[in-house]
Amino acid sequence: MVEGMKEKIESLIQLASFASPFSSFNDEFGAYLAGYRAGVMNAVARVSMGEMELMELVARSFENGPPDIPPWACDIFSDMIRTSYEWARKEISLGEKTIPEGIELGRRGRALILRGEKHSPKKVS
Amino acid sequence: MIHPKIAGMMRDAQIALKGGSTEDNFGVFLLGFSYGLGAGAATASAISDIYSDRKFEEPTKPDFFVFLDQIEAKGGFFVSEEEFQASARRMVSAYESAVRSVGEFIANEGPKGEAEAREFRKRIEAAGKAEPEVRRG
Numbered sequence: 001m002v003e004g005m006k007e008k009i010e011s012l013i014q015l016a017s018f019a020s021p022f023s024s025f026n027d028e029f030g031a032y033l034a035g036y037r038a039g040v041m042n043a044v045a046r047v048s049m050g051e052m053e054l055m056e057l058v059a060r061s062f063e064n065g066p067p068d069i070p071p072w073a074c075d076i077f078s079d080m081i082r083t084s085y086e087w088a089r090k091e092i093s094l095g096e097k098t099i100p101e102g103i104e105l106g107r108r109g110r111a112l113i114l115r116g117e118k119h120s121p122k123k124v125s
Numbered sequence: 126m127i128h129p130k131i132a133g134m135m136r137d138a139q140i141a142l143k144g145g146s147t148e149d150n151f152g153v154f155l156l157g158f159s160y161g162l163g164a165g166a167a168t169a170s171a172i173s174d175i176y177s178d179r180k181f182e183e184p185t186k187p188d189f190f191v192f193l194d195q196i197e198a199k200g201g202f203f204v205s206e207e208e209f210q211a212s213a214r215r216m217v218s219a220y221e222s223a224v225r226s227v228g229e230f231i232a233n234e235g236p237k238g239e240a241e242a243r244e245f246r247k248r249i250e251a252a253g254k255a256e257p258e259v260r261r262g
Contacts, residue, residue, distance in 0.1 A: 008168050015164070021234075022242045023227050029246045031150050034227055035157020038219040039141070042158070043134055043165020084160040092147055092156065103146070110144050110151050113213045114220075 009044055009054055010067070016040040017066045018077040032085050127170070127192040134166040135192070136202050137212045144216075154220050 019037040024030030048054035061067060069077070096103055141159035146152030196202060204212070231239050 005169070012165055012168055016161075019161075020226075021230060021238075022246050023223065023230070024239070024242060024246070025150050025224065025227055026239075027243070027246065028147060028153050030227075030243070031153040032157040033246070034223040035141075035154035035159075035220075036161035036164075037157075038154070038223050039138070039158040039161020039163070040165045041161075042137075042215065042219060043162050043169060046130055046134055047165070047169040049130075080164065084164070085157075088142075088145065088156040088160055089147060091142070092145060103148075106144055106146050106152065107148070110146070110149065110155070113144065113217060114151055116217065 005047070005051070005054055006057055009048060009057055010061075011073075012040055012044050013058070013061050014067050014069050014073060015077050015080070016044070018069055018074060019081060020066070029085060032088070033081065036081055036084070131166050131170050132192065134162050135196070136204060136208070137215065138162040138166065139196070139202055140204065140209065140212050141216060151220060154223065155216065158216060158219060 016037045019033045019040070022030065023034035023037055025034065044058060048058050138159045141155040141162065144152065145156035145159055147156070230242075234242075
């Protein structure tokens with residue numbers, strides 16, 4: 001039964017590896033890619049946690065270096081990432097228009113999180 | 126029933142999205158983190174079927190999307206202070222790790238590698254703004 005998950009994990013590792021070299025904090029899309037990659041790898045780690053075969057697969061993928069990604073998969077990954085970036089931008093700009101006070105709230109929250117101070121939005125919608 | 130692992134990932138994705146913004150690096154990182162985690166959770170959502178011993182051949186209702194609808198209907202997740210702290214730690218740790226690994230990439234690849242990556246990001250963005258016919262060509 002882990003077989004089905006192996007393929008999914010492998011394809012997620014490919015997706016994260018695709019985003020990796022294009023990540024940068026010099027521009028917005030680069031920072032988005034860095035976050036996207038981190039999110040995908042976080043999912044990989046959480047899904048494989050406790051499943052020995054999957055954990056070994058993830059460990060091996062790091063030992064062997066970046067995986068080979070077929071060109072057709074690069075096109076799909078590129079589309080997925082770009083689409084999600086556009087969605088994220090739209091969602092954020094809509095939020096900024098409808099709840100302008102949310103901008104200051106978000107800014108304060110991020111600063112607190114980064115400083116490791118206590119802060120909870122309670123309900124996350 | 127959605128697996129707790131998937132539910133936990135979606136909770137983190139919602140927290141990251143709420144903190145997301147285009148006005149600073151950490152905000153943009155959180156946006157990306159949210160969507161990346163969401164993509165990972167969606168891809169792995171079959172894990173629920175695996176753990177509940179349901180067979181792949183069975184026509185299963187897409188629990189993942191049912192779960193998303195439920196969250197929306199409730200108006201979001203309620204997170205405890207502990208859950209929030211744990212989630213924030215994961216995000217800050219991922220951010221710090223990304224800052225380090227991007228720095229390592231630049232150190233290893235030099236300005237040429239950095240310029241190539243910048244060029245490729247522009248291509249991805251430009252392709253996204255082009256008309257479908259142009260994209261195919």
